[in-house]
Amino acid sequence: MLKPLLKTTGLAVLLASLLAGCNSSSSSPGASPAAEKDDNSPVTFSYYMFSSGKKDTLASETTIGKELQQQTGVDWKMEYLVGDSATKAGVMIASGDYPDVIASSGEMSKLLDAGAYIPLDDLIEKYGPNIKKVYGPYFDKMRNPEDGKIYALPYTANQGEYSGSPNVGGGAFWIQRSVLKEFNYPKITTLDEYFDLIEDYKEKHPTVDGAETIGFVSLAGVANNFFTLQNPAMHLAGYPNDGGVMVDTKTHVARTVAGTEEQKRWIKKLNEINAKGLLDPESFTMNKDQYLAKLTSGRVLGYFNYAWQIGDASKNLLAAGIDEKRYAPLPIVFDSSIKDQYIDPPGFVNNYATGITVNAKDPERIIKYFDNLLKEENQILIQWGIKDQTYSVDEKGRFYYANDEQRKIHDDVELGRKFGFTYFSNDWPRYGGESTLSDGNAFSPGNQPEVVASTYTEGDKKFLDAYGIKTFSELFNKPEERPWFPAWSIALEQGSPEQVFTTKSDDLQRKYLPEMILGAPSNFDKIWNDYMAEFNKLDKAGYEKKITEVVQNRVAGKW
Numbered sequence: 029m030l031k032p033l034l035k036t037t038g039l040a041v042l043l044a045s046l047l048a049g050c051n052s053s054s055s056s057p058g059a060s061p062a063a064e065k066d067d068n069s070p071v072t073f074s075y076y077m078f079s080s081g082k083k084d085t086l087a088s089e090t091t092i093g094k095e096l097q098q099q100t101g102v103d104w105k106m107e108y109l110v111g112d113s114a115t116k117a118g119v120m121i122a123s124g125d126y127p128d129v130i131a132s133s134g135e136m137s138k139l140l141d142a143g144a145y146i147p148l149d150d151l152i153e154k155y156g157p158n159i160k161k162v163y164g165p166y167f168d169k170m171r172n173p174e175d176g177k178i179y180a181l182p183y184t185a186n187q188g189e190y191s192g193s194p195n196v197g198g199g200a201f202w203i204q205r206s207v208l209k210e211f212n213y214p215k216i217t218t219l220d221e222y223f224d225l226i227e228d229y230k231e232k233h234p235t236v237d238g239a240e241t242i243g244f245v246s247l248a249g250v251a252n253n254f255f256t257l258q259n260p261a262m263h264l265a266g267y268p269n270d271g272g273v274m275v276d277t278k279t280h281v282a283r284t285v286a287g288t289e290e291q292k293r294w295i296k297k298l299n300e301i302n303a304k305g306l307l308d309p310e311s312f313t314m315n316k317d318q319y320l321a322k323l324t325s326g327r328v329l330g331y332f333n334y335a336w337q338i339g340d341a342s343k344n345l346l347a348a349g350i351d352e353k354r355y356a357p358l359p360i361v362f363d364s365s366i367k368d369q370y371i372d373p374p375g376f377v378n379n380y381a382t383g384i385t386v387n388a389k390d391p392e393r394i395i396k397y398f399d400n401l402l403k404e405e406n407q408i409l410i411q412w413g414i415k416d417q418t419y420s421v422d423e424k425g426r427f428y429y430a431n432d433e434q435r436k437i438h439d440d441v442e443l444g445r446k447f448g449f450t451y452f453s454n455d456w457p458r459y460g461g462e463s464t465l466s467d468g469n470a471f472s473p474g475n476q477p478e479v480v481a482s483t484y485t486e487g488d489k490k491f492l493d494a495y496g497i498k499t500f501s502e503l504f505n506k507p508e509e510r511p512w513f514p515a516w517s518i519a520l521e522q523g524s525p526e527q528v529f530t531t532k533s534d535d536l537q538r539k540y541l542p543e544m545i546l547g548a549p550s551n552f553d554k555i556w557n558d559y560m561a562e563f564n565k566l567d568k569a570g571y572e573k574k575i576t577e578v579v580q581n582r583v584a585g586k587w
Contacts, residue, residue, distance in 0.1 A: 068101035072125035073394060078116070078135050080109045080252065081316060081340070083382045083445065092410055092448030099406075102397045106451060109133075112251045120144070126385035129394060131455040132180065136379040137519045137527075140172065140179060145383035146338070147177035151395040158402040159395075162187065162459065169587040170378050171464060180381035181398065186460030190374055191470045193462075194480040194499035199263055199334045199370055200357030205491060207329055209352060213494035218262055219294075222360050223301055226329045232308065236327045243306030244330045245322060249313050253337065254538060260332045261285050262292040266366040268373065268507065269334075271516025272530065273575050277508060280583055282515060282575040286533050287563045292556060293362060298545045299552050312542045326353040343441045347366055351487020359504045368505050374462065375513035378587075400459045404466060407459050410452040411471055413437065418447065427469045428478040435483060440475060462543075512582035515575060529571040536562050 072086075087093030087104035097103050107127070109116060118125055118133040121142040132139060139145060159181065163170065166185050170178050200220055207229045208214070216222055226243045234241055248257035259269060262285050266273045273282040274290075285291055301307050308322070320330050323341040335342070335357070345354045359368035384391050384400075400406065412419045412427055418437045420430035429435040437443045444450045463471035469474040480499060484492070492498060504568050520527040540559035544552055581587075 038289065047526060061406050066100070067393065068099075070101050070103070071390065071393060072103040072105055073389065075104045075106050075129045075130060075131070076127040077106065077108050077131040078113050078133035079131065079455055082108045082450060084108060085445075085451065087448075090446060090448030092413075092452045092453055095409060096401065096406065098396075099398050100400055102393065104129075109252075114138075124387075126387040128388040129192070129382060129384055131382045132503060134378055136180065136381060136383075138522055139383075141522045144385050145178055146386055146388070147175075148181070148384065148389060148395065149178050151384075151391060152178065152393055155392060155395050156399045157398045159457070162402050162457075166376060166378075169376055170381075178303050180383035181457040182376070182378050182381040183456075183458055184375065184377045184380075184460040185458075186374065187471065188464030188466065189468075191447065191462050191464045191472070191475040192371070192501070193472070194477060194501055195335075195474060195475065196357040196371070196500050196504065197335045197461075198372055199259065199269055199332070200504075201260075201330065201332050201360040202355040202357055203330045204326075204328065204352070205354055205356050205487065208356060208491070213491070215495070216358065217361060217364050218295055219360055219362055222330065222358065223297065223306065226306060227301075227306060229329060236325070239325070239327055240344040242308045242322065242328045243304075244298075244301060245319065245328050246311035246331065247316065247319050247333060247337070247500070248311055248318070248542065250316050255532070256333055256337070256540060258285060258291075261288070261291040263368070264294055264360065264362045264366075264368055265290045266369055267512065268369045268371070268510070269516070270510075270514055271518075273515050275510070275515060275570070275579055277510065278578065280512070280580045281572075282579055283572055284533070286537055287560060287568065290362075292549075295541055295556075299549055302545055303549050307545070309546070312546070323355075324348075326350070331355075340441050343439050343444070345548045346439055346485075349443075351455040351485055351490075354487065356491060356502065357500060358408065369507060371501065371504050371507045373507035373510045374511050375517075376460075377511070377514060377517040379517050379519050382455065402457055402459075407471065408465065410448070410456070410458065412456055412473060413447065413449070422478075425467055425469075426474070426478050427476060429473075429482050439483075443526040447511065512579040515579060518575060518578045520574075526569055526571045526574045529566050529568065531548070532566055533563065533568075536566075 046265065065228050075087075084105075084107045086459070087106060088097045094102065113133065113135055117138050121138070121144065126144055130139060130144065163181060163185050166182070167178065170180075170182065172179055195207050201219075203222070203226070207225055210229055210232070211225060214225070216225055223244070246257055247253045262268075262274050265274065270282075272285055274285060274288075275282045298307060302309075307327075310318070314322075319340060320341040322330065323338060324344045342354070359370050361368050384394050388394060401410075415421060418428050418434050420434065421427055429438070432478070437447055438449060441450075459471045461472050463474065465471055473479045492500070495503065497503060520530065536559060540555060540562075544555045547555055
């Protein structure tokens with residue numbers, strides 16, 4: 029088991045200095061005479077996030093939250109999802125017991141249909157100059173098609189020049205670097221090559237620290253993460269993450285991933301590796317914490333996932349300091365003739381957003397907080413932190429990490445929670461992640477070339493040199509333009525035939541895909557045929573027609 033090797037004394041000193049710095053008037057971004065006229069009396073609101081993997085806390089218990097509280101008087105009781113999001117949303121709706129604010133993470137249409145959110149148009153007009161500045165160009169894409177009103181503030185309103193990530197923040201087939209090193213850093217492109225390499229390594233190294241080496245692991249047992257089993261089929265076929273569909277770039281016609289030859293090919297490959305003992309049998313039973321612990325253990329050779337889902341494991345492996353046990357992202361496809369499209373093109377998502385509920389005690393105060401949060405100096409605070417403490421600025425005005433202590437506050441899991449990066453970098457009204465600040469710096473530190481260059485370890489550099497590249501994203505093809513992207517943001521009315529199709533389709537996949545994967549290879553075709561017999565009873569054609577219609581409307585500029 030690889031454990032983080034942390035120097036607690038130095039970190040304690042760092043945290044003390046950070047907290048002390050935040051109590052100083054000189055480190056209060058956003059303060060202005062106009063702000064002093066607002067009601068800054070103490071108040072605490074409730075904020076529920078339909079995202080998991082974070083500990084419930086008060087915003088004021090973080091450095092960022094405390095700083096924002098000093099500016100506004102507002103504190104937040106932040107609560108995160110435990111269990112299934114659809115179930116939690118259903119309970120909220122049935123009881124009518126809503127917090128002041130909800131970040132939807134995919135439950136937006138259900139909550140909207142239930143009347144959980146209030147319209148924000150008048151509040152924005154009266155109290156939201158910064159909201160209008162950030163979201164103004166996107167207002168037409170944010171309006172509810174039923175009444176033309178704005179109910180929530182999304183997280184993808186990119187500002188300035190588009191700033192792509194030098195590293196891979198999305199989906200990939202990840203492989204332990206020791207596997208690549210063992211075979212002198214080969215170039216592998218196809219799914220067969222990927223699993224052949226893992227199989228060869230596992231044969232040579234059957235155990236790690238006395239425990240069995242795990243060839244490949246999935247997070248498919250966690251209800252809200254089942255898409256990590258569904259999505260690889262589209263990526264292997266050369267499509268980005270458009271959700272449950274693959275959209276032709278020329279005709280703009282959408283077709284489901286479920287029930288296709290692409291899905292069959294992917295699931296059959298998992299059946300084959302399972303029969304060889306390469307697939308972790310707990311892939312369909314363990315929870316997310318157990319999954320992340322396995323990735324951190326050094327026993328897992330490969331997995332498919334999105335980088336944002338495994339951030340804590342990545343940080344812990346980095347802190348442990350053993351580069352060979354860290355993972356490298358690979359753009360794996362079915363056949364070498366396929367052009368990978370793992371990296372997302374620029375897009376706008378309007379249904380993963382934050383809204384004020386009908387139970388909110390003081391919507392005016394809340395919208396003012398959000399407006400203050402969207403000042404550029406506060407957007408810098410939630411991403412970069414405090415100048416000269418968590419980042420520095422060079423003579424050219426470029427942001428960077430001047431030392432290991434600055435870098436550590438961003439990379440270490442517990443320090444990130446204490447400072448607030450873990451809590452404030454997502455699930456709040458914010459600039460889109462690919463934004464550029466007004467001075468040309470990247471909004472996201474992970475997109476800043478100076479930061480990326482300084483954070484590469486000797487192991488990173490050795491890997492990049494072996495493949496003749498300067499950043500990990502150079503392993504991947506650049507994204508093609510997709511004006512509709514992402515299709516998974518298309519809102520489906522609750523109870524509509526299309527929404528019913530997605531629910532029943534997902535239910536069938538949850539039932540049959542694990543059975544296909546874990547069963548004997550001789551039974552695969554029979555189970556696939558049983559699955560398709562049930563799947564073909566669903567209105568796939570109606571669903572594809574609807575998604576195609578919305579995609580083509582978006583291409584025409586109609587959102």
